[in-house]
Amino acid sequence: SAVISQKPSRDICQRGTSLTIQCQVDSQVTMMFWYRQQPGQSLTLIATANQGSEATYESGFVIDKFPISRPNLTFSTLTVSNMSPEDSSIYLCSVERRGATYEQYFGPGTRLTVT
Amino acid sequence: EDQVTQSPEALRLQEGESSSLNCSYTVSGLRGLFWYRQDPGKGPEFLFTLYSAGEEKEKERLKATLTKKESFLHITAPKPEDSATYLCAVQAASGGSYIPTFGRGTSLIVHP
Numbered sequence: 333s334a335v336i337s338q339k340p341s342r343d344i345c346q347r348g349t350s351l352t353i354q355c356q357v358d359s360q361v362t363m364m365f366w367y368r369q370q371p372g373q374s375l376t377l378i379a380t381a382n383q384g385s386e387a388t389y390e391s392g393f394v395i396d397k398f399p400i401s402r403p404n405l406t407f408s409t410l411t412v413s414n415m416s417p418e419d420s421s422i423y424l425c426s427v428e429r430r431g432a433t434y435e436q437y438f439g440p441g442t443r444l445t446v447t
Numbered sequence: 448e449d450q451v452t453q454s455p456e457a458l459r460l461q462e463g464e465s466s467s468l469n470c471s472y473t474v475s476g477l478r479g480l481f482w483y484r485q486d487p488g489k490g491p492e493f494l495f496t497l498y499s500a501g502e503e504k505e506k507e508r509l510k511a512t513l514t515k516k517e518s519f520l521h522i523t524a525p526k527p528e529d530s531a532t533y534l535c536a537v538q539a540a541s542g543g544s545y546i547p548t549f550g551r552g553t554s555l556i557v558h559p
Contacts, residue, residue: 375491436493
């Protein structure tokens with residue numbers, strides 16, 4: 333398994349500001365993932381963060397709005413820029429383990445409210 | 448496009464009342480199907496991976512089964528602590544991406 337921590341656990345922000353979410357993993361991983369989970373909705377993948385290269389964004393998500401850093405194999409940040417109330421959501425960091433089986437682990441999430 | 452549909456959206460059970468949650472999927476070749484448990488205010492917790500039709504996995508009161516079109520999560524004699532949202536996800540065999548597609552989940556409440 334993997335132990336993942338996120339900071340902050342929750343925040344209330346004003347529209348137009350930016351928030352950076354940190355994700356720390358207890359072991360080295362190749363890929364880290366950032367998801368968004370809105371109430372009553374499924375998990376939506378924002379981007380995949382690879383160490384040493386630019387993040388790969390899913391359709392509907394752009395780097396200017398959600399810049400990602402991946403400085404090493406255990407850490408990543410996601411910034412939500414120029415926030416609006418529509419960005420209110422839970423943001424989750426995730427890692428995968430590929431071996432005899434495929435497993436995916438998630439952090440505790442960051443609950444963001446934009447007013 | 449890969450699709451995952453979970454039913455019911457919400458389920459209320461009395462303690463000890465066994466039931467099943469359904470996950471129907473459409474995918475261009477199944478690499479794996481995953482079940483997660485998510486408690487309020489927390490991230491999803493990995494439960495099971497299933498790879499082929501007929502496969503079953505068990506953990507305490509939970510048993511996951513897989514057919515070619517759907518998966519069931521059977522909950523036997525549930526307890527209030529089993530209350531959570533249960534998420535299903537599928538991973539396609541085609542293409543280079545391993546990234547799973549998630550369903551919306553089933554919210555389970557078990558009353559004492």
